[in-house]
Amino acid sequence: xxxxxxxxxxxxxxxxxxxxxxxxxxxxxxxxxxxxxxxxxxxxxxxxxxxxxxxxxxxxxxxxxxxxxxxxxxxxxxxxxxxxxxxxxxxxxxxxxxxxxxxxxxxxxxxxxxxxxxxxxxxxxxxxxxxxxxxxxxxxxxxxxxxxxxxxxxxxxxxxxxxxxxxxxxxxxxxxxxxxxxxxxxxxxxxxxxxxxxxxxxxxxxxxxxxxxxxxxxxxxxxxxxxxxxxxxxxxxxxxxxxxxxxxxxxxxxxxxxxxxxxxxxxxxxxxxxxxxxxxxxxxxxxxxxxxxxxxxxxxxxxxxxxxxxxxxxxxxxxxxxxxxxxxxxxxxxxxxxxxxxxxxxxxxxxxxxxxxxxxxxxxxxxxxxxxxxxxxxxxxxxxxxxxxxxxxxxxxxxxxxxxxxxxxxxxxx
Amino acid sequence: xxxxxxxxxxxxxxxxxxxxxxxxxxxxxxxxxxxxxxxxxxxxxxxxxxxxxxxxxxxxxxxxxxxxxxxxxxxxxxxxxxxxxxxxxxxxxxxxxxxxxxxxxxxxxxxxxxxxxxxxxxxxxxxxxxxxxxxxxxxxxxxxxxxxxxxxxxxxxxxxxxxxxxxxxxxxxxxxxxxxxxxxxxxxxxxxxxxxxxxxxxxxxxxxxxxxxxxxxxxxxxxxxxxxxxxxxxxxxxxxxxxxxxxxxxxxxxxxxxxxxxxxxxxxxxxxxxxxxxxxxxxxxxxxxxxxxxxxxxxxxxxxxxxxxxxxxxxxxxxxxxxxxxxxxxxxxxxxxxxxxxxxxxxxxxxxxxxxxxxxxxxxxxxxxxxxxxxxxxxxxxxxxxxxxxxxxxxxxxxxxxxxxxxxxxxxxxxxxxxxxxxxxxxxxxxxxxxxxxxxxxxxxxxxxxxxxxxxxxxxxxxxxxxxxxxxxxxxxxxxxxxxxxxxxxxxxxxxxxxxxxxxxxxxxxxxxxxxxxxxxxxxxxxxxxxxxxxxxxxxxxxxxxxxxxxx
Ligand code: SF4
Ligand SMILES: [Zn+2]
Numbered sequence: 009x010x011x012x013x014x015x016x017x018x019x020x021x022x023x024x025x026x027x028x029x030x031x032x033x034x035x036x037x038x039x040x041x042x043x044x045x046x047x048x049x050x051x052x053x054x055x056x057x058x059x060x061x062x063x064x065x066x067x068x069x070x071x072x073x074x075x076x077x078x079x080x081x082x083x084x085x086x087x088x089x090x091x092x093x094x095x096x097x098x099x100x101x102x103x104x105x106x107x108x109x110x111x112x113x114x115x116x117x118x119x120x121x122x123x124x125x126x127x128x129x130x131x132x133x134x135x136x137x138x139x140x141x142x143x144x145x146x147x148x149x150x151x152x153x154x155x156x157x158x159x160x161x162x163x164x165x166x167x168x169x170x171x172x173x174x175x176x177x178x179x180x181x182x183x184x185x186x187x188x189x190x191x192x193x194x195x196x197x198x199x200x201x202x203x204x205x206x207x208x209x210x211x212x213x214x215x216x217x218x219x220x221x222x223x224x225x226x227x228x229x230x231x232x233x234x235x236x237x238x239x240x241x242x243x244x245x246x247x248x249x250x251x252x253x254x255x256x257x258x259x260x261x262x263x264x265x266x267x268x269x270x271x272x273x274x275x276x277x278x279x280x281x282x283x284x285x286x287x288x289x290x291x292x293x294x295x296x297x298x299x300x301x302x303x304x305x306x307x308x309x310x311x312x313x314x315x316x317x318x319x320x321x322x323x324x325x326x327x328x329x330x331x332x333x334x335x336x337x338x339x340x341x342x343x344x345x346x347x348x349x350x351x352x353x354x355x356x357x358x359x360x361x362x363x364x365x366x367x368x369x370x371x372x373x374x375x376x377x378x379x380x381x382x383x384x385x386x387x388x389x390x391x392x393x394x395x396x397x398x399x400x401x402x403x404x405x406x407x408x409x410x411x412x413x414x415x416x417x418x419x420x421x422x
Numbered sequence: 423x424x425x426x427x428x429x430x431x432x433x434x435x436x437x438x439x440x441x442x443x444x445x446x447x448x449x450x451x452x453x454x455x456x457x458x459x460x461x462x463x464x465x466x467x468x469x470x471x472x473x474x475x476x477x478x479x480x481x482x483x484x485x486x487x488x489x490x491x492x493x494x495x496x497x498x499x500x501x502x503x504x505x506x507x508x509x510x511x512x513x514x515x516x517x518x519x520x521x522x523x524x525x526x527x528x529x530x531x532x533x534x535x536x537x538x539x540x541x542x543x544x545x546x547x548x549x550x551x552x553x554x555x556x557x558x559x560x561x562x563x564x565x566x567x568x569x570x571x572x573x574x575x576x577x578x579x580x581x582x583x584x585x586x587x588x589x590x591x592x593x594x595x596x597x598x599x600x601x602x603x604x605x606x607x608x609x610x611x612x613x614x615x616x617x618x619x620x621x622x623x624x625x626x627x628x629x630x631x632x633x634x635x636x637x638x639x640x641x642x643x644x645x646x647x648x649x650x651x652x653x654x655x656x657x658x659x660x661x662x663x664x665x666x667x668x669x670x671x672x673x674x675x676x677x678x679x680x681x682x683x684x685x686x687x688x689x690x691x692x693x694x695x696x697x698x699x700x701x702x703x704x705x706x707x708x709x710x711x712x713x714x715x716x717x718x719x720x721x722x723x724x725x726x727x728x729x730x731x732x733x734x735x736x737x738x739x740x741x742x743x744x745x746x747x748x749x750x751x752x753x754x755x756x757x758x759x760x761x762x763x764x765x766x767x768x769x770x771x772x773x774x775x776x777x778x779x780x781x782x783x784x785x786x787x788x789x790x791x792x793x794x795x796x797x798x799x800x801x802x803x804x805x806x807x808x809x810x811x812x813x814x815x816x817x818x819x820x821x822x823x824x825x826x827x828x829x830x831x832x833x834x835x836x837x838x839x840x841x842x843x844x845x846x847x848x849x850x851x852x853x854x855x856x857x858x859x860x861x862x863x864x865x866x867x868x869x870x871x872x873x874x875x876x877x878x879x880x881x882x883x884x885x886x887x888x889x890x891x892x893x894x895x896x897x898x899x900x901x902x903x904x905x906x907x908x909x910x911x912x913x914x915x916x917x918x919x920x921x922x923x924x925x926x927x928x929x930x931x932x933x934x935x936x937x938x939x940x941x942x943x944x945x946x947x948x949x950x951x952x953x954x955x956x957x958x959x960x961x962x963x964x965x966x967x968x969x970x971x972x973x974x
Contacts, residue, residue: 028947139750142942175939285613305494306549309501309517400544
């Protein structure tokens with residue numbers, strides 16, 4: 009049992025920035041963020057247990073013991089043909105045990121955000137690419153182009169910690185932020201407190217035209233963008249010594265051609281490096297996307313969508329797409345692993361659904377078996393990768409409820 | 423349980439034993455002297471037609487960390503076994519599992535990742551923990567990080583620098599320190615595109631020479647066995663042998679290790695402006711006591727180059743094959759660049775690179791000072807080592823290949839005039855005892871009482887030397903038989919080798935402030951504890967001794 013008013017340091021698992029400067033008070037295993045000015049305080053607190061939290065395994069609506077839940081899972085798996093594991097977010101130990109489990113039983117693994125991953129890695133797998141990381145951006149970037157508008161919701165402290173950071177080794181002035189897309193007045197107001205802002209309301213499918221028009225020798229116009237604004241932007245960009253482009257791939261989902269947007273940005277950045285310095289810094293999803301893609305890549309050579317067969321992991325971007333597999337009835341058991349977010353899981357009635365999940369998880373329908381598991385960084389120690397892929401953090405354990413870890417469960421099933 | 427390897431032809435260079443019929447005894451994962459055996463011998467393995475050597479050690483191979491994983495991700499087509507074009511013999515950017523399998527099948531039992539970015543250390547160790555069989559370790563990169571450069575800029579004392587270096591070794595769980603393009607990676611972030619040994623970087627106003635001086639001194643003062651591991655300035659540029667020699671001088675006579683020296687031994691003579699400077703470099707290597715090197719031999723074929731040297735990799739991206747590449751600036755710490763590349767035997771430059779590497783091997787007088795590497799995968803995948811050994815041991819084989827290269831080559835290389843053939847004694851030194859010695863691994867690379875029972879047994883009856891080295895008949899790791907007649911017998915997991923010289927903890931206070939102000943993580947989180955290595959990262963550590971007490 010955690011003692012009352014115990015102050016603990018949290019390494020935050022809840023988005024891909026994985027901040028490690030948050031302190032929490034724990035009281036009866038409820039935690040509360042101490043810094044009231046922390047924009048994430050509310051978000052982090054809502055992951056606390058509540059009176060609907062499920063702390064015991066369930067078979068349908070019935071509470072069962074862990075051993076009987078495990079037995080039921082073994083029986084379900086035994087009688088079926090093809091099993092798919094969908095990763096909705098877990099730490100490195102969870103991914104490692106998932107790989108071990110899948111390799112012993114010849115299962116398929118996909119991450120729920122793979123489609124966004126593939127949009128981003130497309131540029132690495134087909135063309136040239138220049139990248140940077142959070143601390144570089146904080147200390148060196150003078151101009152930052154932000155594409156899409158969800159980035160500040162999804163990574164709430166990006167502004168405070170990186171783009172509008174108080175201290176910077178080499179930037180003595182505020183950073184110039186060029187916001188491209190459709191940003192709300194509220195967000196713009198917040199950003200203006202810390203950065204100089206140029207807001208470019210733009211249909212993101214016109215990204216390529218816009219970027220071309222910003223080159224000094226271009227006389228092209230861009231639909232919906234005033235000439236004076238464009239020349240202002242040219243001015244800012246022209247003076248830049250270290251320009252950073254950031255985006256969140258999921259922001260482009262409504263665009264006609266998300267891949268083209270990303271490749272236009274990447275090409276623009278590559279070209280800028282002929283004379284100056286510039287780099288891309290895409291922000292990855294909040295469901296431990298980077299942790300999954302990194303560990304799968306080093307273990308198997310593939311970042312997602314793999315199946316173990318004939319002694320090795322094979323990859324097929326289309327055939328092992330979880331949506332495709334379920335829609336086409338190519339799998340009959342799905343194991344969902346979701347330890348970070350309690351958000352509603354979409355389950356499908358045509359398959360057997362097994363969920364290893366956050367105690368607050370909600371579903372579109374009751375799963376066949378549910379086992380509550382610990383939240384990495386809250387209930388147990390672990391490792392997670394940050395959005396820029398180069399930094400990984402050591403998560404701590406801040407409360408004392410005795411939930412099994414994903415690894416505990418999968419190792420028992422393997 | 424005691425195992426006896428009976429009457430093999432034993433090579434144990436550390437103990438001056440070469441090709442002597444001898445028994446080797448193993449108890450509890452260690453070598454044991456015959457006279458110390460107290461219980462009965464449980465297992466006798468007849469080695470009468472075998473060569474018995476300590477497990478091989480690779481002191482420079484890129485097997486873990488961010489850039490390796492970028493290469494894996496970028497080159498997906500090279501590991502997709504369901505792709506009809508898949509080639510199972512080429513292991514371009516292998517997965518951790520394949521890395522372990524291929525190394526152990528060749529009798530390599532200990533390998534070192536030479537470019538471990540401190541900020542990326544957790545990942546590098548986590549990856550390497552997932553490589554089965556082998557022991558491993560890493561060299562932490564310094565010399566381009568903004569903190570170190572600001573120490574130099576502020577004229578900090580050597581003793582403060584020593585504290586920082588020792589702190590980095592501990593925090594990143596490393597066994598050595600490497601510098602890559604000293605100051606150049608940092609200068610590239612300020613848009614500088616080249617940095618010569620005595621050229622000042624624009625922002626910090628510091629030369630590569632000063633960086634090499636300070637770091638070689640730090641490792642010497644701290645008593646770290648492995649000297650500074652240096653990837654010199656101007657990698658791959660014609661005429662770079664001048665800067666290589668200047669870098670050697672920068673050590674002021676203290677121990678220094680130059681890595682993949684083949685890429686640093688280029689002249690700019692002749693009609694193509696590209697020539698071999700192997701003779702000039704070898705003269706230095708042979709005359710200077712404290713200088714060691716590994717070669718970084720290239721082989722013809724597809725590979726991928728990966729380096730912390732973002733400055734040179736960005737310059738090289740035009741040569742990418744297939745046409746894709748990536749460079750990255752990393753956390754005010756370092757950088758990286760990944761560029762796939764195909765060395766072509768029809769290309770004058772590539773053919774000469776091949777010859778230069780072999781010239782250096784053959785001109786080196788002392789096998790204790792030169793190590794067998796391909797800078798995996800930069801020159802070629804490590805799986806080409808048996809082929810490389812044959813090139814060194816068989817001049818007819820070597821000259822047959824040389825004669826097939828572009829005609830002009832013979833005017834630019836002395837390779838065809840070098841009659842030397844490496845002996846088995848020399849190969850056993852340069853792949854076992856010498857790397858163990860230069861890394862300070864007292865329990866590796868020898869058959870002394872109490873040493874780790876990492877043993878490779880080759881079949882003498884295999885006449886083709888390449889075949890013999892590619893397929894040892896028995897590989898023993900920590901006393902366990904892991905490979906027998908080409909079959910994996912058991913999966914085991916190795917440990918991580920580190921070294922932990924002492925330092926004044928007050929450096930952490932200053933660093934902690936620096937992290938809070940300028941980094942995006944806390945110093946606490948940056949440090950990897952021994953316990954974390956074991957429980958979360960997945961590899962127990964082994965702390966090797968420093969060679970003596972700290973000096974300053
Ligand atoms: S920005 Fe993300 S990681 Fe940082 S505190 Fe908020 S939710 Fe947690
Ligand atoms: Zn190297």
